[in-house]
Amino acid sequence: xxxxxxxxxxxxxxxxxxxxxxxxxxxxxxxxxxxxxxxxxxxxxxxxxxxxxxxxxxxxxxxxxxxxxxxxxxxxxxxxxxxxxxxxxxxxxxxxxxxxxxxxxxxxxxxxxxxxxxxxxxxxxxxxxxxxxxxxxxxxxxxxxxxxxxxxxxxxxxxxxxxxxxxxxxxxxxxxxxxxxxxxxxxxxxxxxxxxxxxxxxxxxxxxxxxxxxxxxxxxxxxxxxxxxxxxxxxxxxxxxxxxxxxxxxxxxxxxxxxxxxxxxxxxxxxxxxxxxxxxxxxxxxxxxxxxxxxxxxxxxxxxxxxxxxxxxxxxxxxxxxxxxxxxxxxxxxxxxxxxxxxxxxxxxxxxxxxxxxxxxxxxxxxxx
Ligand code: UDP
Numbered sequence: 324x325x326x327x328x329x330x331x332x333x334x335x336x337x338x339x340x341x342x343x344x345x346x347x348x349x350x351x352x353x354x355x356x357x358x359x360x361x362x363x364x365x366x367x368x369x370x371x372x373x374x375x376x377x378x379x380x381x382x383x384x385x386x387x388x389x390x391x392x393x394x395x396x397x398x399x400x401x402x403x404x405x406x407x408x409x410x411x412x413x414x415x416x417x418x419x420x421x422x423x424x425x426x427x428x429x430x431x432x433x434x435x436x437x438x439x440x441x442x443x444x445x446x447x448x449x450x451x452x453x454x455x456x457x458x459x460x461x462x463x464x465x466x467x468x469x470x471x472x473x474x475x476x477x478x479x480x481x482x483x484x485x486x487x488x489x490x491x492x493x494x495x496x497x498x499x500x501x502x503x504x505x506x507x508x509x510x511x512x513x514x515x516x517x518x519x520x521x522x523x524x525x526x527x528x529x530x531x532x533x534x535x536x537x538x539x540x541x542x543x544x545x546x547x548x549x550x551x552x553x554x555x556x557x558x559x560x561x562x563x564x565x566x567x568x569x570x571x572x573x574x575x576x577x578x579x580x581x582x583x584x585x586x587x588x589x590x591x592x593x594x595x596x597x598x599x600x601x602x603x604x605x606x607x608x609x610x611x612x613x614x615x616x617x618x619x620x621x622x623x624x625x626x627x628x629x630x631x632x633x634x635x636x637x638x639x640x641x642x643x644x645x646x647x648x649x650x651x652x653x654x655x656x657x658x659x660x661x662x663x664x665x666x667x668x669x670x671x672x673x674x675x676x677x678x679x680x681x682x683x684x685x686x687x688x689x690x691x692x
């Protein structure tokens with residue numbers, strides 16, 4: 324009988340465990356936190372009754388039918404469309420940038436064709452192949468919209484000039500020449516009715532899966548009895564940071580509570596650089612099927628990740644990529660390890676990417692048979 328060790332009980336680890344558990348094997352899942360679910364962990368607040376996404380809101384959205392069907396084995400997905408607003412210089416605008424945003428911002432009443440032509444004219448035509456976040460924005464949106472909605476917000480969130488960031492970060496957001504204000508362009512979107520923690524509980528509730536929480540993986544951990552180790556923690560931590568630390572942004576939250584409704588929407592972004600937080604989440608709006616008298620909101624702040632902080636967003640700056648390559652070379656020399664997920668591969672991944680890749684890893688290895 325095979326023995327597997329899985330380091331990390333976030334989506335990567337949980338999917339691998341769930342898939343492997345169908346075979347004749349024994350699985351140990353360890354996590355350094357006191358709970359399963361990684362950054363997707365949710366819990367219901369005693370005081371307000373509101374379901375809280377402890378590490379920031381997670382809205383499930385994907386184009387991948389396999390992933391969408393897979394996740395629904397473990398939860399009831401409620402229909403949810405993320406509609407984000409942005410505050411900038413005393414006005415509220417619609418996001419992602421759409422015809423409403425354009426008309427409101429420029430004081431116009433353009434139709435879709437006019438709006439498209441108008442923005443194309445504002446775009447910087449000298450940029451052929453955008454090399455970074457800023458060039459991507461200037462090429463497709465022009466200077467005014469970029470400065471209003473992206474420059475300040477991005478500097479606050481990432482702590483660096485947008486010229487240092489890859490264009491791919493901006494490509495996450497659509498630009499539309501109609502009034503569709505769905506933040507995501509994905510085919511499928513929803514929020515699990517009972518939160519994310521319940522999903523992880525269902526995935527990991529198997530006779531051949533043992534879970535050990537508050538258990539850090541380090542050099543002293545005896546791995547000799549395992550046929551295969553799936554590692555989903557930070558790749559630099561695995562090697563004791565011997566080539567240096569990879570840079571991440573982390574976020575932290577300031578909680579507030581009032582009666583009724585605080586901001587009338589789940590998410591409002593703050594584009595002004597003078598406002599110290601990036602966005603405010605009011606969690607009860609993520610569960611419109613529930614009723615709560617009180618409401619709780621969180622102001623989200625970003626900062627550089629230090630030793631004691633939770634790493635969130637991999638920055639992938641030039642220096643990081645040099646360090647990453649050294650670690651990746653060393654991973655190739657390990658024979659019974661698989662590194663997967665956001666932290667172990669140091670990539671900006673959404674939940675659906677993580678799940679899709681984890682399913683692929685097990686399928687490719689043929690380990691689920
Ligand atoms: N962004 C921005 N202004 C906004 C929203 C997003 O400049 O109002 C930029 C920012 O750099 C962010 C990126 O677009 O990192 C991707 O945004 P998304 O909402 O996908 O980020 P996430 O929800 O993953 O933090």
